[in-house]
Amino acid sequence: xxxxxQDPAVSVALGQTVRxxxxxxxxxxxxxxxxxxxxxxxPVLVIYGKNNRRSGIPDRFSGxxxxxxxxxxxxxxxxxDEADYYCNSRDSSGNRVVFGGGTKxxxx
Amino acid sequence: xxxxxxxxxxxxxPGKSLRLSCAASGFRFDDYAMHWVRQAPGKGxxxxxxxxxxxxxxxxxxxxKGRFTISRDNAKNxxxxxxxxxxxxxxxxYYCAKxxxxxxxxxxxxYWGQGTLVTVSS
Numbered sequence: 001x002x003x004x005x006q007d008p009a010v011s012v013a014l015g016q017t018v019r020x021x022x023x024x025x026x027x028x029x030x031x032x033x034x035x036x037x038x039x040x041x042x043p044v045l046v047i048y049g050k051n052n053r054r055s056g057i058p059d060r061f062s063g064x065x066x067x068x069x070x071x072x073x074x075x076x077x078x079x080x081d082e083a084d085y086y087c088n089s090r091d092s093s094g095n096r097v098v099f100g101g102g103t104k105x106x107x108x
Numbered sequence: 109x110x111x112x113x114x115x116x117x118x119x120x121x122p123g124k125s126l127r128l129s130c131a132a133s134g135f136r137f138d139d140y141a142m143h144w145v146r147q148a149p150g151k152g153x154x155x156x157x158x159x160x161x162x163x164x165x166x167x168x169x170x171x172x173k174g175r176f177t178i179s180r181d182n183a184k185n186x187x188x189x190x191x192x193x194x195x196x197x198x199x200x201x202y203y204c205a206k207x208x209x210x211x212x213x214x215x216x217x218x219y220w221g222q223g224t225l226v227t228v229s230s
Binding site for chain 2: 099
């Protein structure tokens with residue numbers, strides 16, 4: 001399968017921990033990358049590779065993979081973390097890119 | 109500072125063509141592969157195409173293969189997307205995006221432009 005599946009929406013209480021997941025067969029072979037997108041703005045890279053934070057991204061963001069599921073964890077979510085989060089990876093051919101459908105994170 | 113500035117979007121009738129451009133600065137353009145990614149209004153991200161630094165490898169999403177052509181001019185630090193036989197479902201904000209490497213297969217997208225809007229409608 002060339003698809004990546006994300007939950008459409010997730011909510012978290014301010015200061016609590018939230019995990020956003022991304023599921024797909026290609027994740028057995030390729031790491032997921034994670035992007036956040038705020039309304040009216042371009043996506044921003046958050047996590048790439050095994051668990052590499054983009055420069056400038058707070059250390060409350062972390063990534064992990066188990067089998068066909070990649071996860072983005074925010075430990076101590078802040079109001080400014082409210083955004084749409086997308087995972088992506090290569091597809092099973094390795095020559096194309098596939099994005100998950102996105103998860104809208106609400107910080108309560 | 110990496111900057112990617114798209115241009116060329118607009119309103120076009122179904123079946124017509126449009127050429128998008130992306131001006132890159134702040135990095136050595138000919139060292140890196142590049143992508144086009146689009147986002148329909150209110151929808152998620154959809155990868156469109158990839159080109160290596162040398163144009164040695166080019167890949168397309170099935171939804172645009174045979175209609176769209178990606179190219180680059182390293183001397184002008186520019187990326188292009190020629191879009192032919194446009195359909196209403198091609199309506200989207202088109203982002204120019206930089207790959208983390210220059211490699212022959214797509215890697216991580218690490219920088220994005222602000223996008224240019226393409227509207228396909230009669």
